Amino acid sequence: MELDHLAVAGETLQAAVEHVEAALGVPMQPGGRHVVFGTHNQLLGLADGLYLEAIAADPGALPERQPRWFDLDRFSGTPRISNWICRCDDLAGALRDLPGGAGQPVSLTRGDLRWQMAVPEDGILPYDNCFPALIQWHSPHPAPLLTQQGCVLRRITIRHPQAEELQRLLLLQDDRVAFEVGAAGFEAEFDTPHGRRILR
Numbered sequence: 001m002e003l004d005h006l007a008v009a010g011e012t013l014q015a016a017v018e019h020v021e022a023a024l025g026v027p028m029q030p031g032g033r034h035v036v037f038g039t040h041n042q043l044l045g046l047a048d049g050l051y052l053e054a055i056a057a058d059p060g061a062l063p064e065r066q067p068r069w070f071d072l073d074r075f076s077g078t079p080r081i082s083n084w085i086c087r088c089d090d091l092a093g094a095l096r097d098l099p100g101g102a103g104q105p106v107s108l109t110r111g112d113l114r115w116q117m118a119v120p121e122d123g124i125l126p127y128d129n130c131f132p133a134l135i136q137w138h139s140p141h142p143a144p145l146l147t148q149q150g151c152v153l154r155r156i157t158i159r160h161p162q163a164e165e166l167q168r169l170l171l172l173q174d175d176r177v178a179f180e181v182g183a184a185g186f187e188a189e190f191d192t193p194h195g196r197r198i199l200r
Contacts, residue, residue, distance in 0.1 A: 038063030045146025
């Protein structure tokens with residue numbers, strides 16, 4: 001299991017994009033639409049093969065499957081980091097070794113990209129959505145295709161009342177990923193062309 005990318009949700013895609021751009025001081029670039037879940041996104045390439053996406057329900061789309069992924073049907077309030085995504089080479093195998101609730105593989109495409117994502121039936125990931133969404137890529141990873149804006153993820157902190165239990169469940173060795181006991185939520189620290197910036 002490896003850190004793949006971060007998702008910032010908003011009530012609208014424009015709100016999510018503006019939140020990221022204001023926090024980091026760099027522009028995002030166009031992404032696309034996810035027909036299965038009726039969502040759309042924009043993207044930001046990060047160093048070290050990572051990326052960040054701003055995502056929201058697409059008001060012009062009728063989803064083929066509901067509830068939507070990333071618990072977007074219930075999303076409200078200010079834009080914020082809503083999820084972190086980890087990739088694995090064998091999604092079905094990883095899910096067999098994890099507690100129930102992490103989801104079942106759903107096959108997805110966007111343009112030339114093909115992947116499977118573990119999505120729970122109710123769209124809500126364990127530990128109040130602080131459990132990572134698991135992904136397996138079946139096409140080249142999108143990160144090398146994205147324009148670099150000079151941003152490096154230094155740390156993503158996952159906070160939850162049961163953070164220690166969550167950490168023990170995950171076979172993840174990454175010094176950039178930290179777990180802290182507290183109210184459920186995320187905080188990410190980046191190096192940017194404008195210095196150290198925080199995104200929540």
